[in-house]
Amino acid sequence: MLASRISNSVKQWVSYVGQLTLLFSCTVACAFTPPFHYNRSLAQAQRIGPGSFLISALVGFFVGMIIALQMAYQMVQLSAELYIPNVIAVALTRELTPVLTALIVAGRIGAGIAAEIGSMVVTEQVDALKAFAVNPVKYLVVPRFLGLIIMLPVLTILSDVIGIWGGYVICVFKLHISYEMFWKMTFRALSMKDIITGLVKTIFFGMIIAIVGCHQGLTVKGGADGVGKATTAAVVRSFILIIVMDCFITFVFYFLLNV
Numbered sequence: 001m002l003a004s005r006i007s008n009s010v011k012q013w014v015s016y017v018g019q020l021t022l023l024f025s026c027t028v029a030c031a032f033t034p035p036f037h038y039n040r041s042l043a044q045a046q047r048i049g050p051g052s053f054l055i056s057a058l059v060g061f062f063v064g065m066i067i068a069l070q071m072a073y074q075m076v077q078l079s080a081e082l083y084i085p086n087v088i089a090v091a092l093t094r095e096l097t098p099v100l101t102a103l104i105v106a107g108r109i110g111a112g113i114a115a116e117i118g119s120m121v122v123t124e125q126v127d128a129l130k131a132f133a134v135n136p137v138k139y140l141v142v143p144r145f146l147g148l149i150i151m152l153p154v155l156t157i158l159s160d161v162i163g164i165w166g167g168y169v170i171c172v173f174k175l176h177i178s179y180e181m182f183w184k185m186t187f188r189a190l191s192m193k194d195i196i197t198g199l200v201k202t203i204f205f206g207m208i209i210a211i212v213g214c215h216q217g218l219t220v221k222g223g224a225d226g227v228g229k230a231t232t233a234a235v236v237r238s239f240i241l242i243i244v245m246d247c248f249i250t251f252v253f254y255f256l257l258n259v
Helices: 002-031 038-075 081-122 125-131 136-173 179-189 192-218 224-257
Strands: none
Touching (some): 002 136, 081 192, 081 224, 125 136, 136 179, 136 192, 192 224
Protein backbone atom coordinates (compact mmCIF):
# COMPACT_ATOMS: atom_id res chain seq x y z
CA MET A 1 0.00 0.00 0.00
CA LEU A 2 2.76 2.43 0.95
CA ALA A 3 4.80 1.46 -2.11
CA SER A 4 1.78 2.09 -4.33
CA ARG A 5 1.26 5.56 -2.86
CA ILE A 6 4.92 6.43 -3.31
CA SER A 7 4.82 5.17 -6.90
CA ASN A 8 1.71 7.26 -7.66
CA SER A 9 3.29 10.36 -6.09
CA VAL A 10 6.46 9.91 -8.16
CA LYS A 11 4.39 9.51 -11.34
CA GLN A 12 2.39 12.64 -10.56
CA TRP A 13 5.54 14.68 -9.95
CA VAL A 14 7.18 13.40 -13.15
CA SER A 15 4.05 14.30 -15.09
CA TYR A 16 3.91 17.70 -13.40
CA VAL A 17 7.55 18.49 -14.17
CA GLY A 18 6.89 17.46 -17.78
CA GLN A 19 3.99 19.93 -17.99
CA LEU A 20 6.16 22.68 -16.53
CA THR A 21 8.88 21.88 -19.07
CA LEU A 22 6.41 22.18 -21.95
CA LEU A 23 5.12 25.52 -20.64
CA PHE A 24 8.70 26.74 -20.13
CA SER A 25 9.64 25.78 -23.72
CA CYS A 26 6.57 27.53 -25.10
CA THR A 27 7.29 30.62 -22.97
CA VAL A 28 10.91 30.90 -24.14
CA ALA A 29 9.81 30.47 -27.77
CA CYS A 30 7.16 33.19 -27.40
CA ALA A 31 9.61 35.50 -25.65
CA PHE A 32 11.86 35.49 -28.74
CA THR A 33 9.00 35.74 -31.24
CA PRO A 34 7.83 39.21 -32.39
CA PRO A 35 5.89 41.32 -31.68
CA PHE A 36 7.63 42.20 -28.42
CA HIS A 37 5.55 43.90 -25.73
CA TYR A 38 8.23 45.34 -23.47
CA ASN A 39 5.78 47.62 -21.70
CA ARG A 40 3.91 44.64 -20.25
CA SER A 41 7.14 43.06 -18.98
CA LEU A 42 8.26 46.36 -17.45
CA ALA A 43 4.87 46.75 -15.79
CA GLN A 44 5.24 43.31 -14.20
CA ALA A 45 8.80 44.11 -13.12
CA GLN A 46 7.56 47.32 -11.50
CA ARG A 47 4.86 45.37 -9.71
CA ILE A 48 7.32 42.74 -8.45
CA GLY A 49 10.31 44.87 -7.45
CA PRO A 50 9.14 47.87 -5.36
CA GLY A 51 6.40 45.83 -3.71
CA SER A 52 8.80 43.13 -2.55
CA PHE A 53 11.77 45.33 -1.67
CA LEU A 54 10.79 46.30 1.87
CA ILE A 55 10.08 42.79 3.12
CA SER A 56 13.15 41.26 1.42
CA ALA A 57 15.36 44.05 2.80
CA LEU A 58 13.93 43.58 6.28
CA VAL A 59 14.52 39.82 6.15
CA GLY A 60 18.06 40.31 4.80
CA PHE A 61 18.94 42.81 7.53
CA PHE A 62 17.80 40.60 10.38
CA VAL A 63 19.32 37.45 8.86
CA GLY A 64 22.68 39.26 8.78
CA MET A 65 22.25 40.16 12.43
CA ILE A 66 21.23 36.60 13.34
CA ILE A 67 24.27 35.08 11.64
CA ALA A 68 26.56 37.51 13.49
CA LEU A 69 24.93 36.72 16.83
CA GLN A 70 25.02 32.96 16.30
CA MET A 71 28.64 33.01 15.15
CA ALA A 72 29.65 35.30 18.02
CA TYR A 73 28.43 32.77 20.56
CA GLN A 74 31.11 30.29 19.44
CA MET A 75 33.77 32.47 17.86
CA VAL A 76 34.28 34.71 20.89
CA GLN A 77 35.19 31.64 22.94
CA LEU A 78 37.89 30.86 20.37
CA SER A 79 39.01 34.50 20.09
CA ALA A 80 38.17 34.31 16.39
CA GLU A 81 35.48 36.98 16.17
CA LEU A 82 37.45 38.73 13.42
CA TYR A 83 36.33 35.98 11.03
CA ILE A 84 32.62 36.60 11.59
CA PRO A 85 32.42 39.19 8.73
CA ASN A 86 33.83 36.52 6.38
CA VAL A 87 31.11 34.07 7.30
CA ILE A 88 28.38 36.71 7.01
CA ALA A 89 29.46 37.83 3.54
CA VAL A 90 29.88 34.35 2.10
CA ALA A 91 26.75 32.84 3.67
CA LEU A 92 24.55 35.70 2.51
CA THR A 93 25.80 36.03 -1.06
CA ARG A 94 26.12 32.33 -1.82
CA GLU A 95 23.05 30.92 -0.18
CA LEU A 96 20.80 32.76 2.22
CA THR A 97 19.67 35.92 0.45
CA PRO A 98 19.08 34.24 -2.96
CA VAL A 99 16.95 31.50 -1.38
CA LEU A 100 15.12 33.66 1.16
CA THR A 101 14.38 36.37 -1.40
CA ALA A 102 13.07 33.76 -3.81
CA LEU A 103 10.84 32.23 -1.13
CA ILE A 104 9.48 35.67 -0.21
CA VAL A 105 8.73 36.50 -3.85
CA ALA A 106 7.20 33.06 -4.41
CA GLY A 107 4.88 33.57 -1.46
CA ARG A 108 3.91 37.09 -2.49
CA ILE A 109 4.10 37.17 -6.29
CA GLY A 110 3.74 33.48 -7.19
CA ALA A 111 0.48 33.24 -5.27
CA GLY A 112 -0.75 36.44 -6.89
CA ILE A 113 0.08 35.16 -10.38
CA ALA A 114 -1.79 31.90 -9.80
CA ALA A 115 -4.81 33.70 -8.35
CA GLU A 116 -4.91 36.34 -11.09
CA ILE A 117 -4.61 33.95 -14.04
CA GLY A 118 -6.85 31.39 -12.31
CA SER A 119 -9.59 34.01 -11.95
CA MET A 120 -9.23 34.82 -15.65
CA VAL A 121 -9.63 31.13 -16.50
CA VAL A 122 -12.72 30.76 -14.28
CA THR A 123 -14.36 33.87 -15.76
CA GLU A 124 -13.50 32.66 -19.30
CA GLN A 125 -11.26 35.63 -20.09
CA VAL A 126 -8.53 33.26 -21.29
CA ASP A 127 -11.02 31.63 -23.66
CA ALA A 128 -11.87 35.11 -24.94
CA LEU A 129 -8.19 35.74 -25.67
CA LYS A 130 -8.04 32.52 -27.67
CA ALA A 131 -11.20 33.51 -29.55
CA PHE A 132 -9.46 36.73 -30.63
CA ALA A 133 -6.39 34.72 -31.77
CA VAL A 134 -4.26 35.98 -28.87
CA ASN A 135 -1.77 33.48 -27.51
CA PRO A 136 -2.39 33.28 -23.72
CA VAL A 137 1.22 32.22 -23.10
CA LYS A 138 2.64 35.24 -24.90
CA TYR A 139 0.08 37.64 -23.43
CA LEU A 140 -0.01 36.37 -19.82
CA VAL A 141 3.02 34.19 -19.10
CA VAL A 142 5.89 35.90 -20.94
CA PRO A 143 5.57 39.33 -19.21
CA ARG A 144 5.54 37.71 -15.75
CA PHE A 145 8.39 35.39 -16.73
CA LEU A 146 10.61 38.26 -17.89
CA GLY A 147 9.58 40.51 -15.00
CA LEU A 148 10.68 37.93 -12.43
CA ILE A 149 13.95 37.20 -14.22
CA ILE A 150 14.75 40.93 -14.25
CA MET A 151 13.75 41.83 -10.71
CA LEU A 152 14.75 38.82 -8.59
CA PRO A 153 18.53 39.35 -9.09
CA VAL A 154 18.07 43.06 -8.31
CA LEU A 155 16.20 42.27 -5.09
CA THR A 156 18.88 39.74 -4.16
CA ILE A 157 21.73 42.24 -4.62
CA LEU A 158 19.93 44.75 -2.45
CA SER A 159 19.28 42.10 0.20
CA ASP A 160 22.96 41.10 0.11
CA VAL A 161 24.05 44.68 0.83
CA ILE A 162 21.47 45.25 3.56
CA GLY A 163 22.18 41.85 5.14
CA ILE A 164 25.90 42.69 5.38
CA TRP A 165 24.95 45.97 7.04
CA GLY A 166 22.91 43.96 9.53
CA GLY A 167 26.03 41.97 10.38
CA TYR A 168 27.95 45.24 10.58
CA VAL A 169 25.64 46.50 13.33
CA ILE A 170 26.35 43.48 15.54
CA CYS A 171 30.07 43.21 14.77
CA VAL A 172 30.87 46.88 15.30
CA PHE A 173 28.50 47.85 18.12
CA LYS A 174 28.28 44.54 20.01
CA LEU A 175 31.56 42.74 19.32
CA HIS A 176 33.59 45.98 19.05
CA ILE A 177 35.27 45.09 15.77
CA SER A 178 36.48 48.27 14.10
CA TYR A 179 34.56 49.27 10.99
CA GLU A 180 37.79 49.27 8.93
CA MET A 181 38.51 45.69 9.95
CA PHE A 182 34.91 44.63 9.27
CA TRP A 183 34.94 45.86 5.68
CA LYS A 184 38.47 44.59 5.11
CA MET A 185 37.51 41.06 6.20
CA THR A 186 34.23 41.22 4.27
CA PHE A 187 35.82 42.14 0.94
CA ARG A 188 38.69 39.70 1.50
CA ALA A 189 36.22 36.82 1.91
CA LEU A 190 34.03 37.68 -1.08
CA SER A 191 34.88 36.57 -4.59
CA MET A 192 33.11 37.08 -7.88
CA LYS A 193 32.26 33.38 -7.91
CA ASP A 194 30.19 33.75 -4.75
CA ILE A 195 28.26 36.72 -6.10
CA ILE A 196 27.72 35.21 -9.55
CA THR A 197 26.57 31.91 -8.08
CA GLY A 198 23.93 33.69 -6.03
CA LEU A 199 22.71 35.72 -9.00
CA VAL A 200 22.57 32.70 -11.32
CA LYS A 201 20.44 30.95 -8.73
CA THR A 202 17.97 33.83 -8.67
CA ILE A 203 17.50 33.69 -12.44
CA PHE A 204 16.47 30.05 -12.21
CA PHE A 205 14.35 30.76 -9.13
CA GLY A 206 12.54 33.50 -11.05
CA MET A 207 11.82 31.08 -13.88
CA ILE A 208 10.43 28.54 -11.41
CA ILE A 209 8.16 31.07 -9.67
CA ALA A 210 6.77 32.37 -12.97
CA ILE A 211 6.23 29.00 -14.64
CA VAL A 212 4.74 27.31 -11.57
CA GLY A 213 2.42 30.24 -10.81
CA CYS A 214 1.24 30.57 -14.40
CA HIS A 215 0.80 26.81 -14.82
CA GLN A 216 -1.32 26.56 -11.69
CA GLY A 217 -3.42 29.48 -12.88
CA LEU A 218 -3.91 28.15 -16.40
CA THR A 219 -4.93 24.69 -15.17
CA VAL A 220 -7.51 25.84 -12.60
CA LYS A 221 -10.64 23.71 -12.47
CA GLY A 222 -13.85 24.72 -10.74
CA GLY A 223 -14.76 28.10 -9.30
CA ALA A 224 -13.38 30.08 -6.40
CA ASP A 225 -12.45 26.89 -4.57
CA GLY A 226 -10.26 25.83 -7.51
CA VAL A 227 -8.53 29.22 -7.53
CA GLY A 228 -7.75 28.90 -3.83
CA LYS A 229 -6.32 25.42 -4.25
CA ALA A 230 -4.22 26.55 -7.24
CA THR A 231 -2.81 29.47 -5.24
CA THR A 232 -1.81 27.22 -2.35
CA ALA A 233 -0.29 24.64 -4.70
CA ALA A 234 1.68 27.34 -6.54
CA VAL A 235 3.37 28.48 -3.31
CA VAL A 236 4.09 24.99 -1.97
CA ARG A 237 5.43 23.62 -5.25
CA SER A 238 7.51 26.73 -5.89
CA PHE A 239 9.12 26.33 -2.47
CA ILE A 240 9.97 22.68 -3.14
CA LEU A 241 11.38 23.32 -6.62
CA ILE A 242 13.40 26.33 -5.42
CA ILE A 243 15.12 24.25 -2.74
CA VAL A 244 15.79 21.40 -5.19
CA MET A 245 17.18 23.81 -7.80
CA ASP A 246 19.33 25.49 -5.15
CA CYS A 247 20.90 22.16 -4.24
CA PHE A 248 21.48 21.29 -7.90
CA ILE A 249 23.11 24.63 -8.81
CA THR A 250 25.32 24.53 -5.72
CA PHE A 251 26.50 21.05 -6.67
CA VAL A 252 27.22 22.14 -10.26
CA PHE A 253 29.17 25.28 -9.31
CA TYR A 254 31.20 24.00 -6.38
CA PHE A 255 31.64 20.28 -7.09
CA LEU A 256 31.11 19.62 -10.80
CA LEU A 257 32.62 22.72 -12.42
CA ASN A 258 34.88 23.55 -9.46
CA VAL A 259 35.84 26.90 -11.02
